[in-house]
Structure formats: structure tokens, C-alpha cells
Amino acid sequence: MSALFRVGVIACTLLFPYGLALAVPQSQQAQPVPGRPRSESAPVSPESKSSFADALRASTRNDPANFVPSVETIQEFLTGPHTGPVEDAVVGVEVINKAKDGATETRHCSGLLIRCDGFFAIPPAITALQMSGGTEAVRQTVRVTLHPGTPKEQTAQAYIRHYIIHGIDITVMKVQGVHSPAARPLLPDQLKPGDKVELAWTDWDAGTGRFSTVKHRLANLGQPDLAESAIDGGLISFTAMQDGVAGGAAVIGPDGMAIGILPGSSARHDRFTSFSVLARITNCVAAAPTTDEEFARLQKLEKQNDEPAADGAAADPPPANADGAPTVDAATKPKHPKNDMVDVPGGPVRLPAAFQRDQQDMCAEVIACVPAFKIDRYKVSNREYYDFWMSLPEKDRAKREVRSALYPVSWADTDPPFPAEIDDVPVIGVSVAAAQAFAKSKGKRLATTYEWTRAVFGPFGDAALPAWVTEYMRQRQEAWRRIAIAHVQRIAQQITPRVKEYWANQELDQSARKIDRRAPLPQPRPLDPPRGVPFFTSDDRFSEDCIWSVQMVEAETKLLREQWINPLYLLPSGSRPYDTSPYGLMDVLLNGNERVVHSPEPFFGVDRDRGGRPTAAGLGFGFTDQWITQQGYPFVPLEIPRNLHSAFGEETCACAFLISRRLVSSSSQVRPSEREFAPSDSELYTEYRARIYEEMLMALPLELAQVTSVRYDSMATDAWGENTIAQKLVPKVQPPGIRVDLSPGFTIALSRSSHTHAPEDTVFSPDLGKRLAGESGHAVTIAEHDGSKQGSIGGRTRVLHFAVQEHFGDETIIGGLFSGMRRDEAIPIFGGVYFNETWFYPLLAGLSPFMTREMGRDWAKDPPVHIGPWPELNQTLTQPPDVFLVANGFRCAR
Numbered sequence: 001m002s003a004l005f006r007v008g009v010i011a012c013t014l015l016f017p018y019g020l021a022l023a024v025p026q027s028q029q030a031q032p033v034p035g036r037p038r039s040e041s042a043p044v045s046p047e048s049k050s051s052f053a054d055a056l057r058a059s060t061r062n063d064p065a066n067f068v069p070s071v072e073t074i075q076e077f078l079t080g081p082h083t084g085p086v087e088d089a090v091v092g093v094e095v096i097n098k099a100k101d102g103a104t105e106t107r108h109c110s111g112l113l114i115r116c117d118g119f120f121a122i123p124p125a126i127t128a129l130q131m132s133g134g135t136e137a138v139r140q141t142v143r144v145t146l147h148p149g150t151p152k153e154q155t156a157q158a159y160i161r162h163y164i165i166h167g168i169d170i171t172v173m174k175v176q177g178v179h180s181p182a183a184r185p186l187l188p189d190q191l192k193p194g195d196k197v198e199l200a201w202t203d204w205d206a207g208t209g210r211f212s213t214v215k216h217r218l219a220n221l222g223q224p225d226l227a228e229s230a231i232d233g234g235l236i237s238f239t240a241m242q243d244g245v246a247g248g249a250a251v252i253g254p255d256g257m258a259i260g261i262l263p264g265s266s267a268r269h270d271r272f273t274s275f276s277v278l279a280r281i282t283n284c285v286a287a288a289p290t291t292d293e294e295f296a297r298l299q300k301l302e303k304q305n306d307e308p309a310a311d312g313a314a315a316d317p318p319p320a321n322a323d324g325a326p327t328v329d330a331a332t333k334p335k336h337p338k339n340d341m342v343d344v345p346g347g348p349v350r351l352p353a354a355f356q357r358d359q360q361d362m363c364a365e366v367i368a369c370v371p372a373f374k375i376d377r378y379k380v381s382n383r384e385y386y387d388f389w390m391s392l393p394e395k396d397r398a399k400r401e402v403r404s405a406l407y408p409v410s411w412a413d414t415d416p417p418f419p420a421e422i423d424d425v426p427v428i429g430v431s432v433a434a435a436q437a438f439a440k441s442k443g444k445r446l447a448t449t450y451e452w453t454r455a456v457f458g459p460f461g462d463a464a465l466p467a468w469v470t471e472y473m474r475q476r477q478e479a480w481r482r483i484a485i486a487h488v489q490r491i492a493q494q495i496t497p498r499v500k501e502y503w504a505n506q507e508l509d510q511s512a513r514k515i516d517r518r519a520p521l522p523q524p525r526p527l528d529p530p531r532g533v534p535f536f537t538s539d540d541r542f543s544e545d546c547i548w549s550v551q552m553v554e555a556e557t558k559l560l561r562e563q564w565i566n567p568l569y570l571l572p573s574g575s576r577p578y579d580t581s582p583y584g585l586m587d588v589l590l591n592g593n594e595r596v597v598h599s600p601e602p603f604f605g606v607d608r609d610r611g612g613r614p615t616a617a618g619l620g621f622g623f624t625d626q627w628i629t630q631q632g633y634p635f636v637p638l639e640i641p642r643n644l645h646s647a648f649g650e651e652t653c654a655c656a657f658l659i660s661r662r663l664v665s666s667s668s669q670v671r672p673s674e675r676e677f678a679p680s681d682s683e684l685y686t687e688y689r690a691r692i693y694e695e696m697l698m699a700l701p702l703e704l705a706q707v708t709s710v711r712y713d714s715m716a717t718d719a720w721g722e723n724t725i726a727q728k729l730v731p732k733v734q735p736p737g738i739r740v741d742l743s744p745g746f747t748i749a750l751s752r753s754s755h756t757h758a759p760e761d762t763v764f765s766p767d768l769g770k771r772l773a774g775e776s777g778h779a780v781t782i783a784e785h786d787g788s789k790q791g792s793i794g795g796r797t798r799v800l801h802f803a804v805q806e807h808f809g810d811e812t813i814i815g816g817l818f819s820g821m822r823r824d825e826a827i828p829i830f831g832g833v834y835f836n837e838t839w840f841y842p843l844l845a846g847l848s849p850f851m852t853r854e855m856g857r858d859w860a861k862d863p864p865v866h867i868g869p870w871p872e873l874n875q876t877l878t879q880p881p882d883v884f885l886v887a888n889g890f891r892c893a894r
Contacts, residue, residue: 049075052459056367059350059463066364069117069177074348074367076179082116082346082371084181086252089113092145092202092211093122093158093248097129097137105131108204108211110248112261113146113182116346117369118156118175119284119361120144122248123264123273124164127171142173146180148202149213154178159363163601165280167233169263170273172282174363182371183250185287186257188236188274190294195221197259199242201249217245225271234277236260242269255291282361283448283597285371288894295443295894302442336424337573339378341894342455342584346372349454350461352707358614359449359599370450376891378573378586379426379594380438382411382418382856388438406434409714410855410885418856424572425854426592426889428661431713432615435595435890444892445597451893452596452617453707456589458582462619462707468578469589469619472564473702479556480701486552487533495529495545502527534695536840543840550843557698561850564590568658568697570854570887585891593618593710595890612711616888620708659690659847660854661885684845691844715884854887 053074060068069077093111098104111122129137142158156175164171191197197219202211222237229235242249245262251272253259260274275287290298348369351359356366385408389397396402410429411417430438432446439445453461528539535542535549561567565576567590574586581588593616600613607613 049078059460060366063366065366069367073177077348077369081181083184086183086250086258087200087214088181089183090200090202090214091120092148094143095126096141097131098139099135100138110201110246112250115284116179116182118178121172121261123169124171125264144175145211148211168277183258185275186259187287187289188259193221193223198252199249201246203246234274235271236274237271280600283599286445286448289440290443298443339376341374342377344373344455344583348459350463352462354707354709355449360601368450373451374894375455379889379891381424382427383423385427412856422853425570428887429885439892444894446595447893448597456581469705477701546840553699566850569852589619592887592889614709614711616710621702622704660851691848694848712886
């Protein structure tokens with residue numbers, strides 16, 4: 001049992017007496033069982049809160065944390081309050097710089113607590129290391145005074161790290177081990193010139209050596225400054241200079257919410273830095289796009305639009321059964337699930353490992369505390385997003401830039417852009433900016449990583465996974481164990497005896513040859529027993545074994561699909577009743593990843609190479625090769641999906657890259673780094689690969705599960721598994737006269753040594769040259785070179801080596817070293833025939849029968865002709881790469 005699950009089991013055991021509930025599917029129904037924390041908003045005794053805090057703290061035992069809040073602080077996280085008036089969130093900040101020679105310099109400013117567990121906003125200049133006289137500090141101390149000038153005054157030390165962006169006069173730092181009500185930030189979008197705002201700050205009193213009580217002043221907003229620097233820096237002007245106000249003073253707008261802070265320099269107090277730039281600095285909180293009053297209005301309007309129009313006619317009574325009780329007919333059911341918002345109470349949350357690495361501003365603290373928020377019950381569906389798209393003015397929808405920014409990549413270019421069958425399937429192919437635009441139109445926003453973790457898992461994060469996840473992995477492991485044992489028995493009882501018989505006959509033939517070397521003996525057919533799971537080989541003497549193997553794997557995976565309701569695909573909202581959160585969210589883990597606001601601070605060494613900051617999150621599953629081999633089953637899966645094999649590397653994605661998410665597929669780039677293209681029949685091959693890939697994705701045993709960050713919206717076809725069908729199906733021994741099909745651009749080299757001789761051209765079938773020349777457009781030649789025969793096609797330099805050994809007067813091709821063989825080659829050497837000409841191709845041909853539609857766009861077919869056999873170096877690419885869309889959906893928060 002991994003450390004991750006040990007922690008989860010410990011946490012669940014400790015929490016069981018305090019009201020836990022989990023969901024485990026039986027058949028296709030969800031039944032509550034113990035194991036998941038309820039909302040801590042329910043009244044519990046102080047002893048229970050203490051035990052809960054102890055268990056939460058214990059769940060971080062194996063985390064590499066620099067600091068874990070005390071039990072007493074965690075109890076304050078549980079108790080709240082988490083937000084309050086801006087006046088209560090004003091803090092005093094003291095920065096002490098110390099030079100190498102011992103000289104010190106102290107600065108003071110006001111600041112604003114924006115999250116209850118210690119995150120506060122201040123002007124970045126206050127923390128500069130430059131001291132008067134030109135010296136630079138070698139040590140800096142930051143002390144924060146909460147509730148200055150009141151009986152509740154408290155002083156704490158802040159971490160000396162913060163993220164600063166040039167041109168933005170605001171930064172965010174964190175205090176250690178505190179809990180205090182924070183201000184609620186608001187975007188300034190509803191403000192206009194002339195509006196009154198309030199300033200709130202605290203002054204440093206040198207006489208008393210303390211910060212004063214909070215002071216207030218009213219101010220009026222001026223005309224907007226359209227200068228680029230003002231827009232990028234989030235600056236909003238006042239009608240007059242605000243003299244005598246401390247830097248970092250909070251600006252209070254509508255509903256008593258904070259809309260920004262003043263710059264550090266008093267010379268610039270004719271303006272303030274609004275929270276429109278807060279998301280570029282931190283994701284500890286997200287500013288609300290609208291006031292509570294405006295949000296209530298939008299919610300009321302949306303509810304009215306959802307209600308059917310009253311026509312004055314009396315509604316028909318609901319149908320009744322024989323007992324007179326009303327029944328619910330399918331026609332009377334609501335067609336679409338109501339995507340209302342659920343309330344998530346404020347409180348603590350243990351961050352998953354992926355977010356611990358990502359949230360550098362947490363300074364390796366593991367337990368965070370977030371204020372209460374609302375979040376959509378379901379991910380936004382195609383239907384909901386279509387309503388948003390159609391609400392835009394027609395002239396705007398016709399603009400190229402608007403369509404490029406807001407139109408989902410997964411939709412067709414026609415109208416309607418998707419069939420009705422995926423109305424309630426989560427919309428994918430929507431950029432982060434487009435998802436934010438949708439949310440803003442509803443008065444909402446995207447959830448932060450902190451909020452998403454708490455809403456999906458509860459306080460313990462992924463340290464206490466839902467019970468169904470453990471059961472799901474257990475059933476996957478049991479299915480693989482049955483598959484492996486059955487294959488072991490098949491090998492022992494049916495395959496091994498045939499192999500032994502073959503080699504016994506070979507020994508008899510050798511003995512006969514020794515007795516009479518002139519005795520004519522038939523050329524033995526090389527034996528190629530099946531290998532891998534499922535069994536695959538080009539040797540038709542094992543065809544029954546291969547058929548049995550494929551059918552056995554398919555039968556096991558079919559049971560899993562039925563039990564877990566087709567877990568590899570996106571389904572309409574609410575299709576999996578077991579996939580719920582402690583607070584009532586649906587489709588939280590299996591129905592695609594989810595857009596989440598990650599920290600904007602780059603992770604150097606990772607983001608640069610992996611495509612930038614993460615934009616989504618999901619539950620990643622993984623397995624290790626050791627699990628398969630240590631059980632005594634020496635089987636390697638025919639295809640190892642890369643996103644599982646990575647075992648939570650930075651490139652791990654929670655969802656499979658299946659054929660239904662394919663955007664552009666054609667005879668196109670296979671390996672972009674080598675500018676290679678697939679032949680024109682690659683569509684069948686891609687379906688073939690995807691079918692096997694999906695079977696393996698469903699059959700492999702899972703033993704790892706944890707939250708993972710997702711950086712990608714799409715993946716190219718070189719993201720297939722590390723192993724390939726082509727490599728596994730090439731027989732080690734090939735008889736003479738076999739047809740060897742090569743892709744255009746390969747050179748055939750027939751090696752000579754003291755134990756080999758170069759065969760004549762007849763070692764290949766007579767139609768080889770004609771077949772290759774016809775497909776490649778190049779002549780096929782075989783010539784003597786350095787004592788050996790060489791065949792070339794089009795003069796390319798790639799080489800296919802064969803060692804030819806003399807055997808009883810006949811030529812036998814032994815082995816096959818494929819130099820330069822393309823990993824995703826669509827016409828590899830399958831025993832000398834095309835892959836779709838093999839006897840085993842029909843077993844896994846075409847798309848999976850479990851495939852469901854996920855996009856409005858049809859996945860592309862191959863063009864009827866192959867465009868360009870091999871592009872020359874620096875030649876313009878005439879075809880796009882194959883692209884798969886990662887299933888990143890989103891839901892809105894408030």
C-alpha cells in the first residue's frame with residue numbers, strides 16, 4: 001500500500017466518528033457508506049473540532065512541509081469567520097532592513113488582508129532591499145499587525161518572499177500561523193467617474209511605536225486614464241490627490257468590498273491600483289466580478305429565463321399508476337439537469353502534492369483556509385455555452401477575433417454546431433479566457449486551486465479520496481489479475497507444449513542430419529509464440545490463442561465499463577451518480593478535467609519546458625511496471641499509455657487521449673522533429689492503434705491516484721504509448737521469399753560475413769520492386785556495394801539490415817534490425833503484409849463499440865491520396881499534425 005493511501009486510510013479512520021459519508025457504486029447506483037467528511041459547518045462539540053484538527057494535521061505527516069498550522073489555528077480555520085468588513089482587514093506592515101555592517105532601516109505602510117489564513121496585499125516598493133546611502137540589505141524582517149489599535153491587536157511575522165511584476169504596484173505576501181477575517185475583493189468593472197469610494201488605513205505612530213486605529217476618508221473617482229501603463233497596471237484615478245494617507249491604504253467600493261490599494265509613494269496618491277490585476281499577482285483569492293446585489297439580479301433573471309412561459313392554460317395533471325400515485329413519465333421529466341450552485345462553507349483544506357509544488361506563495365505550508373463560496377453543481381454543458389454564444393450580438397459573432405477567442409474548438413463550423421445528443425455533455429475546447437468570459441456574464445468566475453480542492457474532496461484533499469476511487473482501483477487490479485492468471489494457464493497448458501514439441505522435432509531433425517547429411521529435410525517454419533497482453537503474433541499456428549486472448553481482455557473490460565458507466569468518456573451531466581463531492585457537486589473526477597485558476601507565478605525549470613502554467617486540474621491515475629512483474633506474471637501490455645506510464649510526471653493528464661477527441665487527423669506528421677509523414681491509409685491504422693490503446697487503458701491495474709495539474713489543451717499523435725504495435729509484431733525470424741514492404745525512403749542492405757552470403761534478388765518476392773516503386777514513385781534497385789547486395793528506393797539513406805544465414809542449402813532471413821524505423825509507422829513490416837491484411841486485424845478493427853460522442857466536430861478522415869511521400873529538408877509542410885483535444889471542461893464559482 002502506497003504512502004498516499006496509508007495517509008488516506010489513517011485520515012478516514014480518525015474521522016469516522018465525526019460524521020463522514022462516501023459513495024460507492026453497486027451496479028450503477030450510489031450507496032452512502034462511511035468514509036468522507038461532511039461539512040464542518042454542522043454544529044460539533046469542541047472535542048470533535050479538536051479531534052478533527054488533529055486528524056487534519058496528521059494527514060500532512062508525509063508531506064514535505066516547512067510549516068503546519070497548530071491544532072489551535074486549525075480549529076480557528078474550522079470556526080471562522082473568514083471574511084468581514086474591510087476595516088477589520090486593514091493591517092499595519094513594518095519592514096526592517098539590515099545591512100552587512102549592522103545598520104538598520106525601518107519602513108512602515110498600511111496593507112490589506114485578502115485571505116483569512118494570512119495573505120495580505122501591499123505596495124511592493126516597501127519591501128525593496130535598497131537602503132538609504134546606496135547600501136543593500138542582507139537581511140529583511142517583515143512584521144504584520146492585525147487589528148491595529150484595538151484590543152484584538154496581534155503581531156505576526158511574514159514570509160520573506162513575494163511575486164512582483166514590473167508595472168503593477170501591488171504584491172501579496174503571507175503571514176505564518178494566523179487566522180483573521182479578510183476583506184472580500186471586487187473587480188472595479190461597475191465603477192464609473194464620480195462614484196464615491198472610501199479609503200481605510202493605519203498610520204505608524206513613532207511616539208508609541210505602534211500602529212494607529214483604522215482611519216477613513218471619502219474620495220471621488222476621476223476620469224479613466226487611457227494610457228497603456230494605466231490599463232496594464234490596473235490604475236484608477238481620483239479627482240484629487242489624497243494627501244496624508246499611508247501607502248497601501250485600502251479602497252472600499254460598492255457593498256463594502258475592497259477594490260484596490262494605494263501605491264507606496266505618496267507622490268502617486270492621485271490614483272490607486274485596482275484588483276483588476278490581482279489575478280496576475282496571486283490566486284490565493286479571486287476578485288468577484290460583480291457585487292452581491294448585481295449577482296442576485298443576474299441569478300433571478302437566469303431563473304426566469306429557465307422557467308416555461310405561462311400561457312394561462314391549466315397544466316395537465318401528472319399521470320397516475322393503478323394505486324393513484326403520480327408517476328413520472330419520461331416526457332414529463334426535465335430534459336436538462338438544472339445547473340444550480342451549491343454552497344461550500346469556508347474552512348481548511350489540505351493541498352494536493354501537485355498544488356503544493358505549484359503554490360510557491362504558500363511557502364510550503366500544506367493546510368490553507370478559504371472563505372465560503374458557491375460553485376456550479378455541474379460542469380458547463382454545450383447547451384449552456386451555446387446560449388452564451390448566441391447572446392452575443394450577431395455582428396460580434398461574425399468577427400474573426402471574437403470567434404477565435406470565444407468559439408469552442410470542439411464545435412463544428414455549421415449551425416447547429418453540435419448534435420442534440422451532446423447537449424448536456426461538458427463543453428471542451430474552450431480557452432481559459434473564453435471560460436472566464438462565460439463566467440463573468442453570469443456574475444461568476446473560475447474557482448481557484450484551493451477552492452476546487454475543497455469543493456471536490458473536502459478538507460483532506462486527495463489524502464482522503466472518495467471510497468469509490470479505492471473500489472474502482474481494486475476492481476481494476478482484480479480484473480488484471482484474472483487476465484494475467486488466465487494467460488499464465490493458457491501458456492502452461494496449451495502454448496508451452498506446442499513449443500516443446502517444435503523444438504523436440506528440431507532435435508530429431510538434427511539427429512537425422514548427423515546420421516545422413518545427404519538426407520533431404522524440409523525447411524522448418526520459424527516458430528513465433530505469442531507475447532504481450534493481449535496475445536499477438538503473426539504466426540497463424542497460434543491464431544486460436546490470440547483470438548481467445550483478445551476476447552478474454554474485452555470481456556473483462558466490458559464488465560468494468562458497465563460497472564463504472566463507461567469511465568473513459570465524457571457523458572451527459574449526472575450520468576455517474578457515484579461521482580459526487582461532499583458538498584453535492586456532480587461529475588467531479590471522471591467527466592473530464594476542470595479549468596482552475598492556478599498561481600500565476602512561473603515554476604522555473606518546469607513551465608518553460610512544459611507549455612507554461614497549468615490551466616486545468618483533474619484526478620490522475622497511474623500504475624508501475626513493477627506491479628505487473630512482481631506478481632509473477634511476466635507480461636508486458638501491448639500498449640502502455642504514456643499518460644499513465646509517466647506516473648504523475650509534469651506532463652501527466654487525467655483523461656485518456658482517445659479517438660473521439662481527435663481534431664485533425666490525416667496522412668500527416670507523425671514525428672514533427674523528423675518531419676515524417678504517414679502513408680495515406682493511416683486512418684485505419686490510427687483507429688487500430690486507438691482500439692488497442694483503449695483496451696489497455698481499461699485493463700491495466702491502477703494503484704496510484706492523486707490530483708494532477710494539466711498544462712495541455714491538445715496533444716499531437718506522438719503522445720501514443722512508449723511501445724508500438726509495429727515493434728511488437730515484427731517476427732524475429734522470417735522465412736525466405738517473404739514479401740518485405742518498406743515505406744518509401746528506406747534502403748535495403750543485405751549484409752555479408754564469414755557465416756553469411758548475399759542471396760540473389762529472389763530472396764524477395766518478385767512483386768516487391770513493382771509494389772514499392774508503384775507506391776513510392778521511385779525505382780527500386782539492387783546493386784553490389786562493398787561486397788554485399790544493396791537495394792535502394794529513391795536514394796534515401798535509411799537502412800534496413802538483414803543477416804542471411806546458410807541453412808541446409810537454403811537462405812533464411814534471421815532477425816531484423818530496423819534502423820530509422822518510424823515509431824508510428826502506418827505500414828510497418830507485419831510479416832511482409834500490410835497491418836490490415838493480417839488475420840488478426842479484424843479482431844480490433846475500427847472504433848471502440850463503447851465510444852461516445854464528445855464533440856460537435858467530426859473527427860477528420862484521411863484524404864483519398866497521400867500527399868508527398870517524404871518532405872525534403874526545409875520543405876514547407878503541406879499537412880497539419882494529428883491533434884487530440886484534451887477534455888478540459890469548466891464550472892463557475894462565486
